[in-house]
Amino acid sequence: xxxxxxxxxxxxxxxxxxxxxxxxxxxxxxxxxxxxxxxxxxxxxxxxxxxxxxxxxxxxxxxxxxxxxxxxxxxxxxxxxxxxxxxxxxxxxxxxxxxxxxxxxxxxxxxxxxxxxxxxxxxxxxxxxxxxxxxxxxxxxxxxxxxxxxxxxxxxxxxxxxxxxxxxxxxxxxxxxxxxxxxxxxxxxxxxxxxxxxxxxxxxxxxxxxxxxxxxxxxxxxxxxxxxxxxxxxxxxxxxxxxxxxxxxxxxxxxxxxxxxxxxxxxxxxxxxxx
Numbered sequence: 001x002x003x004x005x006x007x008x009x010x011x012x013x014x015x016x017x018x019x020x021x022x023x024x025x026x027x028x029x030x031x032x033x034x035x036x037x038x039x040x041x042x043x044x045x046x047x048x049x050x051x052x053x054x055x056x057x058x059x060x061x062x063x064x065x066x067x068x069x070x071x072x073x074x075x076x077x078x079x080x081x082x083x084x085x086x087x088x089x090x091x092x093x094x095x096x097x098x099x100x101x102x103x104x105x106x107x108x109x110x111x112x113x114x115x116x117x118x119x120x121x122x123x124x125x126x127x128x129x130x131x132x133x134x135x136x137x138x139x140x141x142x143x144x145x146x147x148x149x150x151x152x153x154x155x156x157x158x159x160x161x162x163x164x165x166x167x168x169x170x171x172x173x174x175x176x177x178x179x180x181x182x183x184x185x186x187x188x189x190x191x192x193x194x195x196x197x198x199x200x201x202x203x204x205x206x207x208x209x210x211x212x213x214x215x216x217x218x219x220x221x222x223x224x225x226x227x228x229x230x231x232x233x234x235x236x237x238x239x240x241x242x243x244x245x246x247x248x249x250x251x252x253x254x255x256x257x258x259x260x261x262x263x264x265x266x267x268x269x270x271x272x273x274x275x
């Protein structure tokens with residue numbers, strides 16, 4: 001996972017609904033040709049930590065690429081007989097957390113096809129499938145990449161458990177900046193809520209636990225649902241429904257203003273989570 005332990009508890013609920021077609025539609029549709037189709041190479045070798053290849057170049061994200069990668073080897077019969085079968089094999093093999101219907105063919109070359117999932121005429125998910133690669137018989141994924149879930153349709157994000165926050169201008173905020181989710185069902189944490197700010201070493205995970213379903217040793221302090229807003233707190237401008245996120249220089253707590261008052265969400269200790 002892209003943020004290590006911190007999202008173990010959060011993303012289990014998100015990815016658990018990732019299997020199958022979420023709306024019963026067609027995997028590939030005719031779509032509308034973009035004003036300027038991707039005209040770069042359909043094969044780009046992996047470079048360093050970037051494994052997204054041509055798919056990464058075909059994206060049209062508002063922000064940074066969210067996820068991208070290549071493909072592992074597979075056995076005879078795992079690949080598809082057609083390019084569309086190769087796209088289906090991508091979903092089956094890699095179980096990506098992206099929409100599974102509504103893709104269109106953007107480019108075709110000898111032995112390779114670029115499938116694109118567009119939002120507002122811009123490519124937000126790209127998958128390059130190739131035929132009979134080394135140790136990859138049949139049609140299957142060669143490279144894939146996607147934009148942040150905040151750039152995908154709101155219906156997809158909601159159905160997959162993402163709570164997309166907005167900024168002071170009402171624009172959707174990337175989940176790598178701030179995101180939230182209910183707790184993992186398989187740990188019986190559904191009554192808890194998690195809030196992630198930032199990513200990597202700078203990221204912090206906070207928890208709302210009014211019903212005390214989380215282990216106490218997991219939190220840096222108890223959750224408090226009725227506190228006075230610290231004078232040093234600043235309004236981040238981030239909003240989710242009727243929640244407002246306020247932070248202080250002390251990152252041990254996040255303050256969430258609601259119509260009923262102010263809540264203090266304690267930070268989750270490093271190295272703890274739901275497995």
